[in-house]
Amino acid sequence: MAKVLIVAEQRDGKLKKSTFELVGAASAAGNETHVALLGDGVGALAAEIGTYGANKVHVAESASLKLYNGETYANVLTELVKSLSPDVVLASHTPTGRDLMPRIARRLDVGLASDCISLVFEGTNIKVRRPVYSGKATAEVEFLGAGPRLATIRANALGVGKPDASKKAEVAPFAVNAGEPKTKTTDVVQGASARPDVTEAAIVVSGGRALKSAENFKMIEDLADVLGAAVGASRAAVDAGYRPHRDQVGQTGKVVSPALYIACGISGAIQHLAGMRSSKTIVAINMDPEAPIYQIADYGMIGDIFQAVPALTEEFKKVKEH
Numbered sequence: 001m002a003k004v005l006i007v008a009e010q011r012d013g014k015l016k017k018s019t020f021e022l023v024g025a026a027s028a029a030g031n032e033t034h035v036a037l038l039g040d041g042v043g044a045l046a047a048e049i050g051t052y053g054a055n056k057v058h059v060a061e062s063a064s065l066k067l068y069n070g071e072t073y074a075n076v077l078t079e080l081v082k083s084l085s086p087d088v089v090l091a092s093h094t095p096t097g098r099d100l101m102p103r104i105a106r107r108l109d110v111g112l113a114s115d116c117i118s119l120v121f122e123g124t125n126i127k128v129r130r131p132v133y134s135g136k137a138t139a140e141v142e143f144l145g146a147g148p149r150l151a152t153i154r155a156n157a158l159g160v161g162k163p164d165a166s167k168k169a170e171v172a173p174f175a176v177n178a179g180e181p182k183t184k185t186t187d188v189v190q191g192a193s194a195r196p197d198v199t200e201a202a203i204v205v206s207g208g209r210a211l212k213s214a215e216n217f218k219m220i221e222d223l224a225d226v227l228g229a230a231v232g233a234s235r236a237a238v239d240a241g242y243r244p245h246r247d248q249v250g251q252t253g254k255v256v257s258p259a260l261y262i263a264c265g266i267s268g269a270i271q272h273l274a275g276m277r278s279s280k281t282i283v284a285i286n287m288d289p290e291a292p293i294y295q296i297a298d299y300g301m302i303g304d305i306f307q308a309v310p311a312l313t314e315e316f317k318k319v320k321e322h
């Protein structure tokens, strides 16, 4: 059994689903599961974390933690890790986790395995698997030596367990010593989209260059909305100005791991595959039967997206209505 500390992620008072994945996985493996919850006025969220099996939630609340700042968050969390001495520290492989965990690893002078897609607890140690060579292979990583083992885990990699309302975590305030950061976050501007972010959604519908215009992405949005999915895009579609960069999936975009990834008019270049090949089920719609995307797709529709996508949307609507 390990003492595990999970860095919770919340935005505007709402916890991210990926936090529940980590808490559920650590707790289900029988570990002593601690959670660090940082922010301003976020203490009430501890109860929800408890329902996923956390033993103790360490709450650090301060106006200085209202907006995420890598320096202040890393300072506070490093103090917590030093005082708690966990065997393992986990965060989600989100933009926040990617920024935060290397800072903590550096401050503690310990190792970090990032972007892991599997996690096994072995006593007080962990074994993780992470993609290498743009996802063409995966490497198993073990930690050597002493000190906490740090890892970031890709969202949707572990799956979210069911909350149990009868489970409660002990809540402990943690004193904030934010230090003297060299930078200050003054504002965070939210994207306009009401759809889920590609990195967190259980379903992602992505469009490529074949869409030909930003307007034509409406049919991708329609399919995404009927499925409750996020909208993604290839770099070619982003470079052409059809979608904002925040939707880009791939090596120089976001890495996604949804239960279902639907690639519409995307060829499947290696750099795109690097961002989505760990999706559980991949569906490709492409008129070229030789398109590389078919090499990794579980299901393929060889045809014109301008016919196939609206037809799929109609069929899903019918299924939902009945």
Ligand SMILES: Cc1cc2nc3c(=O)[nH]c(=O)nc-3n(C[C@H](O)[C@H](O)[C@H](O)COP(=O)(O)OP(=O)(O)OC[C@H]3O[C@@H](n4cnc5c(N)ncnc54)[C@H](O)[C@@H]3O)c2cc1C
Pocket (backbone or CB within 6 Å): 207, 208, 209, 210, 233, 234, 235, 236, 237, 248, 249, 250, 251, 252, 253, 254, 264, 265, 266, 267, 268, 269, 270, 271, 272, 275, 285, 286, 287, 288, 291, 303, 304, 305, 306
């Ligand atoms: C350093 C570097 C980093 C990169 N990073 C990324 C990245 O993060 N993400 C990314 O996506 N790419 C990235 N790329 C670009 C990548 O190499 C490809 O150029 C890009 O993914 C191609 O996008 P696409 O599949 O939309 O376009 P294309 O390769 O042009 O493919 C379009 C596909 O649509 C099909 N098609 C056309 N019309 C229709 C139709 N009517 N119906 C059905 N199918 C149709 C075609 O058969 C074709 O397969 C990167 C490249 C480099 C060099």
